[in-house]
Amino acid sequence: MPKVSSRILNMQASPIRKLAPLAIDAESRGIKVHHLNIGQPDVKTPRVFLDAFKEYDESVLKYSESQGVKETLDSFVEYYKKWNIEFNNEDILVTNGGSEAILFAIMAVADYGDNVLMPEPFYTNYNGFAESAGVDVSSFITKAENGFRLPDEDIICSSINSKTRAIVISNPGNPTGVVYTVDEVKLLCKIANDYDLFIIADEVYREFVYDGLEFTSFMHMKGYEDRIILIDSISKRYSACGARVGLVASKNRDIIENILKLCQSRLCVPTIEQIAVAKLINVEDSYFTEVRNEYECRRNLVYSALSNMEGVICEKPTGAFYVIAKLPINDSEDFIKWLLTDYSINGETVMLAPAAGFYATDGLGKDEVRISYCINCENLKKAMTILENGLKEYIKIKL
Numbered sequence: 001m002p003k004v005s006s007r008i009l010n011m012q013a014s015p016i017r018k019l020a021p022l023a024i025d026a027e028s029r030g031i032k033v034h035h036l037n038i039g040q041p042d043v044k045t046p047r048v049f050l051d052a053f054k055e056y057d058e059s060v061l062k063y064s065e066s067q068g069v070k071e072t073l074d075s076f077v078e079y080y081k082k083w084n085i086e087f088n089n090e091d092i093l094v095t096n097g098g099s100e101a102i103l104f105a106i107m108a109v110a111d112y113g114d115n116v117l118m119p120e121p122f123y124t125n126y127n128g129f130a131e132s133a134g135v136d137v138s139s140f141i142t143k144a145e146n147g148f149r150l151p152d153e154d155i156i157c158s159s160i161n162s163k164t165r166a167i168v169i170s171n172p173g174n175p176t177g178v179v180y181t182v183d184e185v186k187l188l189c190k191i192a193n194d195y196d197l198f199i200i201a202d203e204v205y206r207e208f209v210y211d212g213l214e215f216t217s218f219m220h221m222k223g224y225e226d227r228i229i230l231i232d233s234i235s236k237r238y239s240a241c242g243a244r245v246g247l248v249a250s251k252n253r254d255i256i257e258n259i260l261k262l263c264q265s266r267l268c269v270p271t272i273e274q275i276a277v278a279k280l281i282n283v284e285d286s287y288f289t290e291v292r293n294e295y296e297c298r299r300n301l302v303y304s305a306l307s308n309m310e311g312v313i314c315e316k317p318t319g320a321f322y323v324i325a326k327l328p329i330n331d332s333e334d335f336i337k338w339l340l341t342d343y344s345i346n347g348e349t350v351m352l353a354p355a356a357g358f359y360a361t362d363g364l365g366k367d368e369v370r371i372s373y374c375i376n377c378e379n380l381k382k383a384m385t386i387l388e389n390g391l392k393e394y395i396k397i398k399l
């Protein structure tokens with residue numbers, strides 16, 4: 001009997017989704033599960049986007065260009081102007097979500113056996129994309145105790161070797177919620193320049209920055225533009241995760257021309273979705289203000305609850321809609337399973353993401369969880385109460 005490949009066997013299951021069967025089983029038993037494990041926004045998608053699907057009236061649904069629909073590219077160029085980022089249509093390739101953009105970027109800069117450098121913890125799918133491309137992950141550690149800020153330059157550089165081709169970084173950070181300062185962005189650009197590396201900058205959460213902080217794009221760093229490969233997506237910005245439209249952009253013509261070959265091999269991104277995305281440039285700034293205020297309120301609620309839990313270590317996140325919390329337990333995955341199988345309050349429980357899957361180093365993150373605050377405040381309050389009481393009960397039973 002033929003066997004599956006070693007490559008697929010070596011890929012880890014998503015820590016965000018792998019416990020989903022337990023949640024489904026709990027729900028089949030009548031338990032309401034509050035899903036804090038996944039970054040699925042519940043804020044309404046802009047009506048102009050949804051209406052565009054209804055307005056499509058062509059007699060044939062054709063392929064679009066592999067680079068992307070012109071109107072969509074035009075809209076992205078206009079969008080970036082609002083952030084003082086200058087792109088032309090020729091600098092941008094539309095992709096099937098930010099995920100495809102990251103995979104294509106890694107494939108474009110690294111050969112089999114090369115590695116890409118990233119801070120731990122990192123968005124878990126980075127590891128899967130690298131594995132798919134035959135590329136290794138090299139990492140340096142950031143810690144919950146200091147808010148997952150970047151370590152000193154010498155620590156970062158100690159993880160670079162002759163096979164390192166790029167730094168992969170999420171800003172604002174998933175899963176940490178960290179927003180990097182201008183100095184931190186400059187530091188990574190300096191390191192990339194010193195070691196002749198690319199920077200694959202995942203900036204899909206740039207709208208979600210709190211406490212009056214300013215977002216700094218890697219594209220704002222003058223003199224480094226040819227090293228920067230920007231990753232973006234409409235998924236979180238417009239609560240349109242199911243549309244699967246993202247992009248990869250760079251001022252480096254060699255990068256874009258070669259990634260285009262990958263785009264051509266998968267033909268195109270869905271045509272109607274792209275046409276709908278082009279309409280999003282008309283969304284008013286007030287939409288983002290309201291959304292940001294809502295998530296900031298949720299962030300405050302979650303952080304306040306975690307801060308009052310005995311033994312929990314958590315620095316206040318300043319961006320995205322995630323937080324990593326260190327719990328006073330040995331095995332967060334076992335705790336999450338227990339919450340889904342053996343614990344509830346008034347017929348309700350909570351699902352989190354075990355943080356070990358967001359690390360490359362064995363053993364790290366086993367006592368941590370990632371929390372996504374993508375549910376409304378009323379349910380979020382319930383979820384945090386369940387978490388607090390469940391944690392106390394679990395410690396009594398297990399420790």
